[in-house]
Every structure is written in C-alpha cells, then in structure tokens.
Amino acid sequence: xxxxxxxxxxxxxxxxxxxxxxxxxxxxxxxxxxxxxxxxxxxxxxxxxxxxxxxxxxxxxxxxxxxxxxxxxxxxxxxxxxxxxxxxxxxxxxxxxxxxxxxxxxxxxxxxxxxxxxxxxxxxxxxxxxxxxxxxxxxxxxxxxxxxxxxxx
Numbered sequence: 001x002x003x004x005x006x007x008x009x010x011x012x013x014x015x016x017x018x019x020x021x022x023x024x025x026x027x028x029x030x031x032x033x034x035x036x037x038x039x040x041x042x043x044x045x046x047x048x049x050x051x052x053x054x055x056x057x058x059x060x061x062x063x064x065x066x067x068x069x070x071x072x073x074x075x076x077x078x079x080x081x082x083x084x085x086x087x088x089x090x091x092x093x094x095x096x097x098x099x100x101x102x103x104x105x106x107x108x109x110x111x112x113x114x115x116x117x118x119x120x121x122x123x124x125x126x127x128x129x130x131x132x133x134x135x136x137x138x139x140x141x142x143x144x145x146x147x148x149x150x151x152x153x
Contacts, residue, residue, distance in 0.1 A: 002145065003091060003113075003133045004044065004098040006062065007106050007125040011054040019053040029128040029150045030058050034065035036148060037130065046070030049100040050078035058128065059100040068098070078102070084109040084118060093135045106131070113142035126150055 009026030011017075022030065044066045049059035051074055063072045077087040078101040088109065091097065099109070106125050108118040113133055115122060122144070123131055129149040133142050 001094050001134065002043075002096050003093070003142075004042070004096075005106050005110060005125075005131045005133065006058065006098060006100045007103060007127055007129060008050075008052070008054040008058040008100060009061070010127040021053050022057045026054070026127060027057075027061065030061045031065075033128045033130065033148055033150055034062045037062070038065040042066060043096050044068040044098050045096040047072045047098040047100060048075045048078070050074070050102060051076070052079070052102065055100045055102065059098075062098060062100070066098075070095075078105060080105050084112045088112055098130075110144070114144065123147070 009022045009030035011020040011026055012023050014020055045068055047059045047063050047068050049055040049072065056074065059072050078099060080102040082105060084105060103125060107121060107123065110123050110131055111120050112118050125131065126149045129147065131147050132145045134145050136143050
C-alpha cells in the first residue's frame with residue numbers, strides 16, 4: 001500500500017489573504033498534478049489534510065480527480081511545526097492514504113519515515129507535488145517509490 005505526501009498548492013501571501021487561500025497558479029498546478037495522478041490511475045483510499053485553508057483546498061482538488069473511497073478529512077497533527085513522530089505512529093501502512101500539509105512538516109515526515117530522523121533531509125518538496133512512500137516488504141522500512149512534481153530541472 002502507499003502513503004502519498006503532498007505539499008499544499010502555492011498560496012496567496014498573508015498580506016493579500018490572511019487565510020492564505022490558493023493562488024490562481026496554485027489551483028492550476030494542483031489541478032494539473034491531480035490530473036496526471038488520475039491518468040496514472042493512482043488509488044487513494046482517503047485524503048487527510050491540515051486545518052489550514054490552503055491544505056483543505058489542495059485536498060479537495062486531489063479528491064475531485066482521484067475520488068478517494070474514504071473521502072476527505074481534516075485532521076490535527078499536520079501543521080508546519082507539528083510532531084511528525086507522533087503522527088507517523090498513527091499511519092496505517094495497509095491503506096492508500098494521502099496527507100496534504102505544509103513545509104517543513106512534509107519534508108520532515110519523509111525524512112523521519114525513511115531515515116528515522118527529521119534532521120536528515122531526503123527530498124525537497126514543491127507546492128502541489130506528491131511523494132509516494134511504501135513499506136518495503138523485505139525490510140519493513142519506508143522507501144520513496146516515486147515522485148510527481150510540477151517543475152523539473
């Protein structure tokens with residue numbers, strides 16, 4: 001099964017929108033990446049997102065494209081500076097789950113799952129990008145299986 005980690009789409013600056021909703025570019029990039037994921041027939045059982053508007057909007061765009069059977073749910077523990085180890089303990093590796101959140105949280109979660117430490121960076125996220133992780137059946141360790149980012153190069 002897979003764990004999909006997503007950094008929210010590009011948001012508006014705080015001085016323009018205190019809630020930091022998605023910008024037009026953020027919506028467009030998220031829709032594009034969600035469409036590519038749909039074309040690859042990515043299976044998502046549930047989407048969980050942080051309490052922030054930009055994460056909720058990003059999750060909703062992915063949900064429209066991927067139709068998660070378990071729906072979309074706002075959860076605590078996915079804000080930028082939340083404890084990744086605490087949330088990681090609740091992850092069910094037997095389900096296809098997408099988590100939509102923020103930096104530095106998503107990079108720390110990836111590092112924690114892959115290396116056991118939040119201080120060993122293993123991947124640099126982009127807004128709207130997906131990092132897919134899965135547990136290796138032989139070692140039981142989390143590994144990065146693939147990524148889908150809006151910008152390459």
